[in-house]
Amino acid sequence: MNWYVIHTKPRQEFRAQENLQNQGFEVYLPTISKEVIRSKSLEAKPEPLFARYLFIQLDQLHSNWFPIRSTRGVHQMLRFGMNTDPVKVPNELLELIKEQAKSFGQTTQKIFESNEQVMIQEGPMKGLSGSFQEIQQQANGEMRAMVLIDLLGKLQKIQVPVATLSKLH
Structure with a gap:
């Protein structure tokens, strides 16, 4: 099994992730917490670490790749050139990304109460x-x-x- 890169449609990373998972694919979307304002207070909202990209684990011989491109939210699999195979991501690199994404997620949110x-x-x-x-x-x-x-x-x-x-x- 290898990891590959999916290029999503703009701002549809979560949609692509959900739809690919519903089809039984193993998908990884690294996220970070971003502070946004809601009712004059800060909230942490998950945002993709890599805008328009997520990772999918596939078996090159046994996985059915055809439904991927027609999945809602997916633009295409990342390739270098028109007639080349999709780009493989080394397992070591993906593990490193997972570790780094965890450390991003551990940042503490500074949320203050009114008059504090x-x-x-x-x-x-x-x-x-x-x-x-x-x-x-x-x-x-x-x-x-x-x-x-x-x-x-x-x-x-x-x-x-x-x-x-x-x-x-």
């Missing part, structure tokens, strides 16, 4: 503490937090990258 006390750990405001208000996603995808701090005796709302905050105990 936080400290700024980096940047020009380093060392200041304040009250977490909300999270806003910028046009470039960066997550920024609104923090209410006491600056010169007056409460001020400032925006800082979420990654620079830590909870105060």
Whole structure:
């Protein structure tokens, strides 16, 4: 049994995975957790590690490859050239990818409650503490937090990258 690469249709990696598994194929889709905003709070959402690619395990002699290309979500099997065999992925490489994907999945999500006390750990405001208000996603995808701090005796709302905050105990 060898592993091969499936090229999926845009943003249909999970659909392709599900449909291939429903047909009895062994499929691996490495994912990472991505922070997204839902109701002004952060949630972890699984995203493909390799956009538009997943892996499928096939027996070159006994597997029926014909249904793969017509599977919903699948574009084609990855090949180098028009008349070449699909690209095989060495088992060692796939095991390495699985190990790396596990370590990506173990990152802790920094999710703060409204009015929770936080400290700024980096940047020009380093060392200041304040009250977490909300999270806003910028046009470039960066997550920024609104923090209410006491600056010169007056409460001020400032925006800082979420990654620079830590909870105060």
